[in-house]
Amino acid sequence: MPALSPSLSWRQRAALHWRMTRPGFLLITLTACLLGLATAATAGAVRPATAVLTLLLACMAHAGANVLNDFHDALNGADAANDGAMFPFSGGSRLIQQGVVSVPHTARWAAWLLLPLIPAGLLLAWHGGPGLLAVGAAGLGLAWAYSAPPLRLMSRGLGELAVAAAWALVVVGADFVQRGHFAVLPAALGAALGLLVACILLINGVPDAAADARVGKRTLAVRLGGHGAARLYGVLTLLAQGVVVTAVWTGVAPRAALAGLLALPLSLAAAALLGRHAAAPTRLKPAMALSIAAANVQGLAMAAGLGLAAALA
Template identity: 50%
Template sequence: MNPPEPSRQRFANPLVRYLAATRPAFLSVTLAGALIGLGSASADGLVIDVGKALLTVLFALVAHAGANVINDYHDALSGADAGNHERLFPFTGGSRFIQNGVLSLRETRFFGYGLLAAVIPAGLWLTAHSAGGLIWIGLAGLLIAWAYSAPPLQLMARGVGEGAIAGGWLMVVLGTDFVQRGEFSARPLIAGLPFALLVAAILYMNQFPDALGDARAGKRTLVVRLGTQKARWGYLVLTAAAYLWLAVAVMAGALPAWSALGLVPAALSFMACRRLLADAGKPVRLAPAIKATILAANLHGLLISVALVLSARL
């Protein structure tokens, strides 16, 4: 059974209210991405600086939280969330904080942009204690967090949201590795790409229940543009590309053999794909596929990070 939508009475405590507005249950993918970055650095024999690692993870989570809140704000402005009657809460249709009167538009705007602003001093400190290249990774991440939802770019409404999401979570992996390594390396990109594609698959899957509401609001996501029957095959392409990349990278020796553990969640992705192919036009039946997609991305990230650490120890 899905949880009830938020209400002002349920979130009377301001601290709890603002924390819940960030959709904390969905921040786990950022933690998983950061763990891959730390595993990547560890696999190359680097000794992890725990203090810098904790700060990196914390502010990566803050950036993701800010992006979630900003997305709610702009979806409220466009009417996409208010007109989304086919939503599968809590997975799709936004947090419902604005629509249900828990936070105002103004409160949501200041909170979301405040979270992104809070990342800047931490990023500057980490740059001073690693290398200047981190600035470019951080700027790319913040740009994606803003441009995904906000005009004039609104990448999510132009059919390129999946690319933005994949790029954003690849920056999480690359940035976490860079803080430890102090230079760019191909390793986190090779290890992180399958994960980034699986995170993009979460967004893609979520677009199916939201398709009618998005179309009514003029939000031209890839699923809206293609239609649900054509678009359902896109999920197969995304997830197959993720696991194929990983398999080829392991066979080519670009990643250690232990990294094949990251193929285990393919069973969950396959299960989700079968459900989507059967029920793409029936949003109410897609909750199990959404859950399996989220679990696959998180489990993949955890297994890859463990595999990278094991490769350095064994």
């Protein structure tokens, strides 16, 4: 199979490569960056040029990780075996399985997205401080270890933990670029957001569980089953909002961060739907959409609250 059909125009090629990144999921990275910029704003430190570069690089990293995940799921057979995928929420982009792109082309596109992050990250570190190198290296390491052998964290029941850590790092990194040093506030609020991002991965894994189990991909949804995943989803939801409340109560975060609690009804509704339809995953699309909405609402609400508080201070 050719990498791409030679009959495609440059616009069609660009649109296809955009689809390969699973753009619908990139919004959560934008949200995490905005939250990190908002936590930095509480200290009076926001530089527009580096903020824009941070947004761009973080979205490139997420896009590259998505493409890399499609590549490795094609190699291990998970996506091919997944005849119950619920696009666009689960089962990858499906472009390899549809014969639209080849596996080698997918690997090359992942490299094109991820490798430029190294010099660009060095440039940001030159402006923001060397500590950013540790954040960037950890983020790239998690993107690789999530789906690539030998670690393949997603297959060991550690994918949700890796995802929570990765999105917490996005918040911490976006803040660090502005401040030039680490702070507790972005770490706390980043952890809260990361837990809700982990919920997205957890619920999206339920419809994929049967196919994943057949190819030895032992995700949490495979290990716990649908009802076990529903119980864990509820725990993670309450823990995410508990982190926000605790951060405010201990004085780590200003009261404006409580705006993130606006996401709680969405998360609880998703948890209830997951518990109700755990044995019928084809009915989980509304719950998946609610999970994505909850994470974005929490992050954007906290960012808006902190930004407004900083502007009025």
